Amino acid sequence: MFGINNTSSCHGILLTAWSIASVTGGLIFTGVLNHFLSHGGHAWEPRIYIANFMWMLAVTVTGFVCCLFVRASIRDRMFPALPNQIMHLRIFGRVFRVLCLRHSPPPFDGRKKRRKFMEFEYLTRAQEQTAWEEYLALRAVQQRLLKEPNDC
Numbered sequence: 790m791f792g793i794n795n796t797s798s799c800h801g802i803l804l805t806a807w808s809i810a811s812v813t814g815g816l817i818f819t820g821v822l823n824h825f826l827s828h829g830g831h832a833w834e835p836r837i838y839i840a841n842f843m844w845m846l847a848v849t850v851t852g853f854v855c856c857l858f859v860r861a862s863i864r865d866r867m868f869p870a871l872p873n874q875i876m877h878l879r880i881f882g883r884v885f886r887v888l889c890l891r892h893s894p895p896p897f898d899g900r901k902k903r904r905k906f907m908e909f910e911y912l913t914r915a916q917e918q919t920a921w922e923e924y925l926a927l928r929a930v931q932q933r934l935l936k937e938p939n940d941c
Contacts, residue, residue, distance in 0.1 A: 821841050865878075
């Protein structure tokens, strides 16, 4: 994902994203400006620039929220998942898991009872460390088994 082996591809993606953003951003800004001007607005009115600022702010906030879901470290990318886990992310340095309890709604039994379909789990540092060490031990065993010759 990141590192010396991926520097050129990351650089290319950044330059492509910036060029696309500059072209589309300029076109949208001009489109909003022309829309206000064609409906009786004047170029010195602040409402034109406020409208443009609002859509740019929405795009920026959306990008910031998307950055929260990027797993930048090896530990975050390789952290072991549970069988019913939908996703996990790191919030304030701790792992937050979203678990699916059921894949389909249960049959209606006549009672108006609220059923949980998802569960949220916020791991402590000790729980995270235990899960990570178990994962590393399992990977070490897998690597050892791959390197052993078969005596068939």
